[in-house]
Amino acid sequence: xxxxxxxxxxxxxxxxxxxxxxxxxxSPRRGQRIVEIGPGQGAITLxxxxxxxxxxxxxxxxxxxxxxADCAAGxxxxxxxxxxxxxxxxxxxxxxxxxxxxxxxxxxxxxPLLFHLIEQADVIEDMHFMLQKEVVERMAAGPxxxxxxxxxxxxxxxxxxxxxxxxxxxxxxxxxxxxxAVVRLTPWRQPPFSLDDPxxxxxxxxTAFSQRRKTLRNTLKPLLDSERIEAAGVDPxxxxxxxxxxxxxxxxxxxxxxxxx
Ligand code: SAM
Numbered sequence: 001x002x003x004x005x006x007x008x009x010x011x012x013x014x015x016x017x018x019x020x021x022x023x024x025x026x027s028p029r030r031g032q033r034i035v036e037i038g039p040g041q042g043a044i045t046l047x048x049x050x051x052x053x054x055x056x057x058x059x060x061x062x063x064x065x066x067x068x069a070d071c072a073a074g075x076x077x078x079x080x081x082x083x084x085x086x087x088x089x090x091x092x093x094x095x096x097x098x099x100x101x102x103x104x105x106x107x108x109x110x111x112p113l114l115f116h117l118i119e120q121a122d123v124i125e126d127m128h129f130m131l132q133k134e135v136v137e138r139m140a141a142g143p144x145x146x147x148x149x150x151x152x153x154x155x156x157x158x159x160x161x162x163x164x165x166x167x168x169x170x171x172x173x174x175x176x177x178x179x180x181a182v183v184r185l186t187p188w189r190q191p192p193f194s195l196d197d198p199x200x201x202x203x204x205x206x207t208a209f210s211q212r213r214k215t216l217r218n219t220l221k222p223l224l225d226s227e228r229i230e231a232a233g234v235d236p237x238x239x240x241x242x243x244x245x246x247x248x249x250x251x252x253x254x255x256x257x258x259x260x261x
Pocket of ligand 1: 008009010011012013014037038039040041042043044058059060061064083084085086103104105106107109
């Protein structure tokens, strides 16, 4: 019997109703390239494999690899990549078809993992993830509230965010201390706003939210002066949580201009 490891964020799903809802939300079809992150003991893996016949999985915990291979026998072709997903190159799996990525994610690495995935969004069709409920709320948040921040802006620039349903702690063994939620992320084929230099948005947004209580005039000083902020159509006296995605893209485009000078 495998003992769940805290350092790998192991909370195994056992609620058959939740597993069925996730698989129904993904709606896997034969021929699709589906990749599961952190298959663990196979709770979602086997129903996905039954539906699509072939599945790639990325799992870090060495002790789970053989049991996974054993339990997949007779269900289809399971390609197990024993790897740290934070360093995993999803592009290496994408052929002509874009990838559909699924996972009940290890919550301790969810933010860096989401950033790692959006860097590869061009090879991803969609993503269905179980995450801590607060993380889903932050991803979906609009300007004006405490949930809105760097994660909201960066995810929404790259993806359409659809929170799907909540999951109670008792659906897992061991039960996590937090509520969970399932979210669908669909990378935009054409982002709603256009960045002149894709490298500028992340540092701009990180700097803007580094001190939430301060005005953009103060926080963005190392990157943009007040005139540049105004040229983006943004009030330099505004706080970072009041600026919408269009405003951040305009600020990033001003940063790209200054870097060209
Ligand atoms: N999918 C299973 C389920 O729903 O029961 C397990 C989910 S558990 C929350 C997270 C899984 O991710 C575990 O199997 C864990 O070993 C794996 N994991 C943790 N960190 C990882 C990493 N850096 N790379 C790949 N897998 C990781």
